Amino acid sequence: QKEVEQDPGPLSVPEGAIVSLNCTYSNSAFQYxxxxxxxxxxxxxxxxxxxxxxxxxxxxxxxxxxxxxKYISLFIRDSQPSDSATYLCAMEGGSEKLVFGKGTKLTVxx
Amino acid sequence: NAGVxxxxxxxxxRRGQEARLRCSPMKGHSHVYWYRQLPEEGLKFMVYxxxxxxIDESGMxxxxxxxxxxxxxxxxxxxxxxxxxxxxxxxxxxxxxAGYEQYFGPGTRLTVx
Numbered sequence: 001q002k003e004v005e006q007d008p009g010p011l012s013v014p015e016g017a018i019v020s021l022n023c024t025y026s027n028s029a030f031q032y033x034x035x036x037x038x039x040x041x042x043x044x045x046x047x048x049x050x051x052x053x054x055x056x057x058x059x060x061x062x063x064x065x066x067x068x069x070k071y072i073s074l075f076i077r078d079s080q081p082s083d084s085a086t087y088l089c090a091m092e093g094g095s096e097k098l099v100f101g102k103g104t105k106l107t108v109x110x
Numbered sequence: 111n112a113g114v115x116x117x118x119x120x121x122x123x124r125r126g127q128e129a130r131l132r133c134s135p136m137k138g139h140s141h142v143y144w145y146r147q148l149p150e151e152g153l154k155f156m157v158y159x160x161x162x163x164x165i166d167e168s169g170m171x172x173x174x175x176x177x178x179x180x181x182x183x184x185x186x187x188x189x190x191x192x193x194x195x196x197x198x199x200x201x202x203x204x205x206x207x208a209g210y211e212q213y214f215g216p217g218t219r220l221t222v223x
Contacts, residue, residue, distance in 0.1 A: 004152075036214070043201055043214040043215050043216045044201070044214045046211055046212070046213060046214075088152070088153065094209070096143070096208055097155040097158065097166065098145070098153070098155060098203075098212060099155070100145075100152040100153040100154075101152055102150075103152060
């Protein structure tokens, strides 16, 4: 079983839709959870950084962590064509080494 | 405040040559991390450095790969005698402290012909 599992998609939604992206993990030592956005041929851009279970909201983005289920989610409200990118979940357990999912490719159609 | 800078952005090497990838962290950041992204694969940790010290190189291939972060100047990832399987995007990230967010650079895309 891989440490971090992420459905690669692709995921295609109409503009304005609510997008739900998810990752599951197997390592209970993970404490810090991140979502990065990566546009084609660019570097990952940090979107959300969370610690412990619960929700964190930033504008149109909400990150959820459920440590008991080893499940994290990113919700994007009122999705825009500019949100079209690959979304990477990442986690870390105090070692400074980020462990990434493979990424979900999202397309928001105008 | 300039972000993480990497150069070159694109690098083409023939098999057997050496590749040198450079990373300048964000201002005030003394922790540097290198990751590799192979086609159709996720980002994989390679090495974690602080100024003049390698903290964790558990993700580095045992041979041909080395990294440094000198007191002055950028961090360098060096790949000797490159092979086709080294073709990938190499990303550098930096943070001001341990346990803080990591910010990524634009990457260096290495192609081995």
